[in-house]
Amino acid sequence: GAGVSQSPSNKVTEKGKDVELRCDPISGHTALYWYRQSLGQGLEFLIYFQGNSAPDKSGLPSDRFSAERTGGSVSTLTIQRTQQEDSAVYLCASSLAHSTPYEQYFGPGTRLTVT
Amino acid sequence: GQQVMQIPQYQHVQEGEDFTTYCNSSTTLSNIQWYKQRPGGHPVFLIQLVKSGEVKKQKRLTFQFGEAKKNSSLHITATQTTDVGTYFCAGPLDGNKLVFGAGTILRVKS
Numbered sequence: 317g318a319g320v321s322q323s324p325s326n327k328v329t330e331k332g333k334d335v336e337l338r339c340d341p342i343s344g345h346t347a348l349y350w351y352r353q354s355l356g357q358g359l360e361f362l363i364y365f366q367g368n369s370a371p372d373k374s375g376l377p378s379d380r381f382s383a384e385r386t387g388g389s390v391s392t393l394t395i396q397r398t399q400q401e402d403s404a405v406y407l408c409a410s411s412l413a414h415s416t417p418y419e420q421y422f423g424p425g426t427r428l429t430v431t
Numbered sequence: 432g433q434q435v436m437q438i439p440q441y442q443h444v445q446e447g448e449d450f451t452t453y454c455n456s457s458t459t460l461s462n463i464q465w466y467k468q469r470p471g472g473h474p475v476f477l478i479q480l481v482k483s484g485e486v487k488k489q490k491r492l493t494f495q496f497g498e499a500k501k502n503s504s505l506h507i508t509a510t511q512t513t514d515v516g517t518y519f520c521a522g523p524l525d526g527n528k529l530v531f532g533a534g535t536i537l538r539v540k541s
Contacts, residue, residue, distance in 0.1 A: 372528055409474075419479060420521075
């Protein structure tokens with residue numbers, strides 16, 4: 317079946333502009349995560365959605381970052397007033413949170429470049 | 432907050448040598464997962480360990496979960512150039528949230 321998809325695959329934006337990154341998880345997966353990965357670095361947790369529960373936003377680096385998950389499916393990560401330090405690959409992952417093994421399936425990522 | 436620590440950060444081995452990466456949690460884990468990320472790719476699930484002291488093998492890869500379920504290791508025997516990439520461990524902490532270690536970057540010289 318279809319895996320996790322993300323769009324756009326690449327995004328170049330000017331400093332100060334807003335960007336929206338989209339994630340389509342695997343159908344039926346109740347958990348959705350957003351991560352940020354800078355070049356050669358690890359996975360920086362941003363936000364976690366689980367079913368209808370309030371999202372865990374503890375990883376969002378500033379109030380310029382926000383995310384939504386509509387209808388328990390598609391998610392959008394929004395970065396307002398982008399800064400150069402926001403440049404990174406943004407990865408989305410989904411999983412069946414209440415079924416083991418609940419491994420995460422990652423999307424291909426969106427490479428964001430802020431000029 | 433609860434963390435998953437991983438060492439070493441980086442290892443460069445000669446092809447044919449063995450490689451091991453270690454993962455430690457600040458708290459007991461119900462399970463631990465391992466992922467591999469090839470250069471330019473995204474993380475891909477390798478395996479999950481659930482039982483105390485569990486050992487699982489995938490060809491040249493051996494995964495181990497500690498007796499106390501707070502540490503884990505991944506050992507690769509006789510590395511090949513196809514093994515290059517970053518290996519991450521991850522465990523459910525803070526409720527059901529999966530927390531990743533910082534990863535170990537493996538480079539293999541042929």
